[in-house]
Amino acid sequence: MFGHQYFYEETLKKIVSIFGTIFNDIEVANISGGKMVGLKRVPLSYAPKEKYIARVKQDIERNISLKLPRMSFEMTDISYDDTTKLNRMNRSVQTTSGGDKVKVWQSSPYIVAFSLNIMSKGQDEALQILEQILPHFNPDYTLSAKGLEGPETSTDIPIQLEGVQFEDSYEGDFESSRRLLVYTLTFNIKTKFSFYPAEAKGIIETVETFFNDFDTNGAIEQAGVKVTENSTEIGAKPE
Numbered sequence: 001m002f003g004h005q006y007f008y009e010e011t012l013k014k015i016v017s018i019f020g021t022i023f024n025d026i027e028v029a030n031i032s033g034g035k036m037v038g039l040k041r042v043p044l045s046y047a048p049k050e051k052y053i054a055r056v057k058q059d060i061e062r063n064i065s066l067k068l069p070r071m072s073f074e075m076t077d078i079s080y081d082d083t084t085k086l087n088r089m090n091r092s093v094q095t096t097s098g099g100d101k102v103k104v105w106q107s108s109p110y111i112v113a114f115s116l117n118i119m120s121k122g123q124d125e126a127l128q129i130l131e132q133i134l135p136h137f138n139p140d141y142t143l144s145a146k147g148l149e150g151p152e153t154s155t156d157i158p159i160q161l162e163g164v165q166f167e168d169s170y171e172g173d174f175e176s177s178r179r180l181l182v183y184t185l186t187f188n189i190k191t192k193f194s195f196y197p198a199e200a201k202g203i204i205e206t207v208e209t210f211f212n213d214f215d216t217n218g219a220i221e222q223a224g225v226k227v228t229e230n231s232t233e234i235g236a237k238p239e
């Protein structure tokens with residue numbers, strides 16, 4: 001119905017990868033006697049927090065324990081960004097990695113929402129993770145991504161922190177209950193989606209144009225101009 005050939009630029013995969021990469025190197029310290037005795041990396045995965053809450057309930061029944069702290073994130077919403085809309089008929093000519101010239105149409109702006117969940121059994125570890133994140137968002141953190149608006153583009157992507165929610169719960173019965181702290185951070189990412197697939201175009205090697213003029217007697221004179229990469233020819237219009 002749209003009348004175009006198949007295309008897939010993996011834009012959402014790029015956005016998910018970029019977002020996850022930001023938080024994949026966070027560590028927490030083991031404190032003993034007021035001193036740091038070691039660091040451990042916080043695991044990060046793409047999953048909803050409900051998955052881990054259900055896992056905690058199962059672990060209590062099996063008398064085993066899920067390793068905490070850990071983090072998870074997921075994409076929660078995609079909405080159109082009409083504040084940065086441009087003329088949809090704009091287009092540019094760009095060069096691919098193979099040297100081909102392509103025509104790229106104006107991309108469409110969207111906002112992709114993410115949630116990041118910090119899960120811990122103790123408040124101190126959760127706060128260590130949270131305080132390694134908050135200072136970088138004031139209120140946004142900007143990265144650059146290649147290829148969102150054509151093969152030779154580099155697009156700035158603002159990642160804005162919208163808010164932080166806190167949940168403190170206990171799972172299990174009175175004797176075997178296990179504390180689970182969950183901090184949920186919500187983010188909005190402004191990104192671009194290609195409006196149409198890139199169309200391969202050949203390089204213009206020769207341009208010919210003709211024009212008419214009148215001499216002093218009113219007769220029409222016709223002349224032509226031919227421009228190539230290495231020369232320019234001016235002469236009478238061929239019959």
